Amino acid sequence: MPRQGQVVMTRLLATFILALFLAAPIAAQQGAPTSVPDRSATGGATTLEDILARQRGQVVDNAYRRNPAPGNHDPARFAPALGPLGGLSDAQVWRNLRFNQADLRVSAGGAPARVLIQDSGMWWLRMREGPLPRYGAWLLGGMIALLALFYLIRGRIRIDGEKTGRTVTRFRFWERFGHWLTAGSFVLLALTGLTELFGRKLLIPLLGKPLFADIAAASKWIHNNVAWAFMLGLVMVFVMWVVQNIPNRADLKWLAVGGGLFTRGVHPPAPKFNAGQKLVFWAVIVFGASIAVTGLSMLFPFQLPLVTWTFTLLNDTGLPQLLGLGPLPEVLTPHQEMQYTQLWHVSVAFVMMALILGHIYIGTLGMEAAFDAMGSGEVEEQWAREHHGLWLDEIKNKNAGAAGKSGPAQ
């Protein structure tokens, strides 16, 4: 009995100590004081501490200046006289202007010109100069490093069997034209886009301001005008190849062996486009379309607001709330629209650039005889046998059928 009692007491004590340890973090959360800072020195206005805190990048709750001081400056007290300010105190007029709540009319510029001070613009600027280029650079750098590693370990993917010396037509003129229209314009857009994002920081120290100014102006011209060629190319590529890029069960088998990319001598059968190519196709179409649409919005500023519509749609699905982002703002200033559009455009562009680096790699350095498909359009038969066996069979059957038809006749 006493032994049993001891066990029970020990367990109770252990449970109590465990509960104490589990409850300890609560004290940490309640540690930060949420008391209102003392602003008596300035009579309720901004203090030196507020200025210093803002300079340190801390968020200062500006309710003390956004709202009228309690008990004072009540506009209703002036309502009977109304006066030239429409029943508002001086202080309230300036508060409204400072926090973009004033009811303004402007002689030129429309809705965007009615926004005099846009607080959220500073958030956008910090994003555009901080996380956006930083994560983008890491993504591209990481992709290059990954490809270099792949090349060092796997080497160039060679044709395993004996080359036949015969060729098969893989891509006809218009297929190659559509591809190069898209690819050529994409490279120009990527380079000029990167110049626009990183140019000031990286190129001015190297080239000086006058030369960079010319480069930046040319870069913007190229980016804005080549965009149309990219959009046409996207449409061509989609129309020509969508049917052959519809996923099917064979793609799962191809993916299961990694397409043979990681193992020598493994050649899973594939039709005209293997699963890897289908992934690239759909990524180019979806990401490319998204980039094109946001790009159009920026080509015609303030004319094609998409963000309000998108955020409202997302809020209705409940997804942002699920992810802890809370309901996304559904009322945006025209400038916020353009700022979110820019952030999305650049983010998706980085993802697409990273993907295309892999595509360029495998089509040039990464695989022997792959470039011929888009270069001359004629590929070595053994290459086709190993990498697109099902497609080669189709071609052979079609040719045999045609030969049979046009064979001994009359």
Place this chain on the structure above:
Amino acid sequence: MKAMYAAFLTIVVIALGAWYGLHSLGFSSAERSASENVRLGPGAE
């Protein structure tokens, strides 16, 4: 390689065409971003 060269040439043609076309239609940056009030011309003082 002919298809590639043709495509690159087409990119140049489209870019020039777009720039010229948008200018003619009044979509130049100057046209869109500044109003009549700031234009100097025969009517200006």
